[in-house]
Structures are given as structure tokens and as C-alpha cells.
Amino acid sequence: MKLPIVAYGDPVLKKVGTHIDQDYPELKQLIANMFDTMYHASGVGLAAPQIGLPIRLFIVDFHDDEEDEPQYKKVFINAEILEETGEPWNFNEGCLSIPDIRENISRRPKIKVKYFDEHWVEHIDEVKGMPARVIQHEYDHIEGKLFTDRVSILRKTMLKSKLDAISKGDVKTDYRMRFPNKSKKR
Structure with a gap:
């Protein structure tokens, strides 16, 4: 099932996600729905806060044909x-x-990340290049950060009107979104 993606301005995007356990309700279905949602929106990663859930869960599916990289x-x-x-x-x-909105963001090219997979197997992986960048971006989401938090104050000030418009629903996408400040039509 394709879920609506939460737009900029929703408080859930600024919350630090809580840990979950193996008993989290319908986790397998949630993960499947997140992949459906991400693919429909042409994304390479999606974090649970982006669908309104303040939990420590994200997914990644990255592949770069030009670089001959295997699917991650x-x-x-x-x-x-x-x-x-x-x-x-x-x-x-x-x-x-x-x-x-797209901005140049500075990140380190190599990470070491500890996590559980969907089968609750613990991993510690070293990841580099674009997959590492995608993981860092999604990890920021479960830490209550957005990529716009990583731009200069001046640049963020310049983006303010665009960000306000997004929170009000004044943006067109090919996927469903939930807007925190959209006015109700009477």
C-alpha cells in the first residue's frame, strides 16, 4: 500500500525516533508499504518519520547503473x-x-553502521560512496534532522518561502503527501 509522505513542517520530522522491538505491530507489512511508497515516489530511501511514525526504521534501495554498482x-x-x-x-x-528543493550537502564518504535487519539479525556494516550518503540522509530523519538543517543560515533563510509553501501544500508531486499547514477547504 502506498502511504502519504509527510511534508516539511510536520512536527514528526523533528522528533528523534524511538527504538522498536520485534513485537512492533505489523512490522513486516509496514516495511512492505514503505518500499511501495518509496518506489512510487521514485526515492532511494525512506524513513518512518516521513510516513508519520516517530520510530527508528528506514529503508534504502540504491543502484547506480552508470557506476556499475551492485544494488544496495x-x-x-x-x-x-x-x-x-x-x-x-x-x-x-x-x-x-x-x-x-535540492541543496549541496557535505557528508563523509565512509560510515560504520550498526542495525537490525527485518529478520532481527544484528549487523555492523562498513559502507562507502553513495549508499553511505543515502544511509546518512535517512539516519538524519530518525534523529529528527532534515537535509535543510545542514545548509547555512543564510541559505535556509533564502529557502524559507519555498519551505513554507511546501508545508501549506503549494507544491505538485506525483505521490500522495500529508501537509501540516494546508488550509481546510470549506
Whole structure:
């Protein structure tokens, strides 16, 4: 099932996610719905806060044909980034919760991340390149951060009217969204 994606301005996007356990209700179906939602929106990652759930869960499915990289598809439950290493590099990032805005964001190219997969097997992986960047972006979501929090104050001020418009629903997307400040039609 395709779920609505929560838009910029919704308080759930600023909450630090809570840990979940194996008894989390309908977790398998939630993960399947998140993949359906992400694919429908042409995303490469999606975090539970983006569908309105303040929990520590995100998914990633990244593949770059141009770089001949293998597909990197994983579920991250209760993730914790243990290390970020390497020379920071800028890349133009976007977010399904903040459509039509892209900004250069600096991140480190290599991470070590600890998490549980959908079968509750614990992993500690070292990841580099674009998959590491996608994980860092989604990890920010479960920490209550958005990529716009990583831009300069001046740049964020310049984006304010666009961000306000998104929160009010003044944006067009090919996927369903839930807007925190959309006025109700009478």
C-alpha cells in the first residue's frame, strides 16, 4: 500500500525516533508499504518519520547503473552510525518530504553502521560512496534532522518561502503527501 509522505513542517520530522522491538505491530507489512511508497515516489530511501511514525526504521534501495554498482537494498531498524570517516564531499541532495528543493550537502564518504535487519539479525556494516550518503540522509530523519538543517543560515533563510509553501501544500508531486499547514477547504 502506498502511504502519504509527510511534508516539511510536520512536527514528526523533528522528533528523534524511538527504538522498536520485534513485537512492533505489523512490522513486516509496514516495511512492505514503505518500499511501495518509496518506489512510487521514485526515492532511494525512506524513513518512518516521513510516513508519520516517530520510530527508528528506514529503508534504502540504491543502484547506480552508470557506476556499475551492485544494488544496495536494506532495511535498518534501530540503526546507529558508529563512525563517519574520509574527506567530506558535497552532493546535491533532495528529499521526498521536501519536494522541488535540492541543496549541496557535505557528508563523509565512509560510515560504520550498526542495525537490525527485518529478520532481527544484528549487523555492523562498513559502507562507502553513495549508499553511505543515502544511509546518512535517512539516519538524519530518525534523529529528527532534515537535509535543510545542514545548509547555512543564510541559505535556509533564502529557502524559507519555498519551505513554507511546501508545508501549506503549494507544491505538485506525483505521490500522495500529508501537509501540516494546508488550509481546510470549506
